[in-house]
Amino acid sequence: MTDYTARRTMMVDTQVRPSDVTKFPIIDAMLSVPREPFVPDRLREAAYIGENLDIGGERVLLEPRTLAKMLDALDIQPTEVGLDIACGLGYSTALLARLCDFVVAVEDDAGRAEEAQALLSEHGVDNAAVMHGPLAEGAAKSGPYDVIIIQGGVAEVPAALEDQLREGGRIACVFAEGTLGVVRIGYKLDGVVNWRFSFNASAPVLPGFEKQDVFAL
Numbered sequence: 134m135t136d137y138t139a140r141r142t143m144m145v146d147t148q149v150r151p152s153d154v155t156k157f158p159i160i161d162a163m164l165s166v167p168r169e170p171f172v173p174d175r176l177r178e179a180a181y182i183g184e185n186l187d188i189g190g191e192r193v194l195l196e197p198r199t200l201a202k203m204l205d206a207l208d209i210q211p212t213e214v215g216l217d218i219a220c221g222l223g224y225s226t227a228l229l230a231r232l233c234d235f236v237v238a239v240e241d242d243a244g245r246a247e248e249a250q251a252l253l254s255e256h257g258v259d260n261a262a263v264m265h266g267p268l269a270e271g272a273a274k275s276g277p278y279d280v281i282i283i284q285g286g287v288a289e290v291p292a293a294l295e296d297q298l299r300e301g302g303r304i305a306c307v308f309a310e311g312t313l314g315v316v317r318i319g320y321k322l323d324g325v326v327n328w329r330f331s332f333n334a335s336a337p338v339l340p341g342f343e344k345q346d347v348f349a350l
Contacts, residue, residue: 137169140181144168144197148183154201158211162231163201170252171224188221190242191337195284195307199316199334200225203282203305206318206331209233213279216297219268219339223249225284226261236261237275241268241340269341271297278302286314286335287342295319295326307336 145163154160169180172194176186185193195203209215209232220226220238222245229236230253238261240246246265253261264272269291271281277299283290283306290306298304304319304326314335319326 135178137167137180141168144181144183148197149201152198152202154205156205158209158232159201159204159228162228163197166224166227166231167256168197168224170256171222171227171249173222185336192219192221192285192339193336194221194224195334195336199307199336200228200284202332202334203316204228204232206316207280207282207303207305209280216271216276216278216281216294217284218271218281218294219284220249220263221245221284223253223258223261223263225282226263227253227256227258229282230258230261233280234260237272237278238263239266239268239270239272240264241266267341268339269293273297280304282306283339283342284336285339285342286337288338288344289342290319290326291341295321298326300324305331307334309335309338 169177172180184196215229215233215236217226217238226238243265246263250263271294276297279302281304286307286309298321302321307314316331316334317328318331319328
């Protein structure tokens with residue numbers, strides 16, 4: 134029988150801590166939240182490996198290192214409200230729920246959204262709600278948000294999501310650039326999101342986050 138608890142501890146000790154993620158709430162969350170229930174059954178044995186997991190439909194579950202470093206860079210506070218874009222089956226939402234006061238997650242696949250909500254409820258996550266809808270549109274009715282995290286690559290961030298970020302809030306995502314990518318953290322000041330480099334990472338670009346062509350007459 135697979136000892137997932139031991140694998141989870143090894144994941145934190147070999148992938149997360151060595152990546153300079155030291156905030157106790159993040160370490161505690163990643164040690165406490167099981168990863169294997171939040172992946173397709175065929176991937177359970179691979180749930181703790183150090184790479185992005187293909188969950189189907191050109192979507193991935195971000196590797197533990199990338200997700201942990203994004204959470205660390207966001208410096209999430211327990212009184213804040215978070216928005217989790219492209220939550221998949223809810224693993225990232227379960228982690229955020231341990232760091233935030235409340236989390237709204239968005240998933241564009243109806244079946245996956247329903248399964249994510251069921252899994253979160255099954256694992257006692259009662260401060261998160263999964264919404265079904267286009268990823269690029271976010272969940273404006275429940276905003277604004279103190280932190281937004283995008284679980285996949287972007288070529289550019291839609292203005293609709295930046296608009297849902299509260300003044301003084303932060304947003305994290307992987308910008309696809311060439312063969313690699315970079316994680317940037319955006320800080321909203323005076324109504325404008327200013328982006329800063331955080332670290333290198335990669336992920337496939339999510340639907341709705343492709344570069345928009347601008348045609349000039």
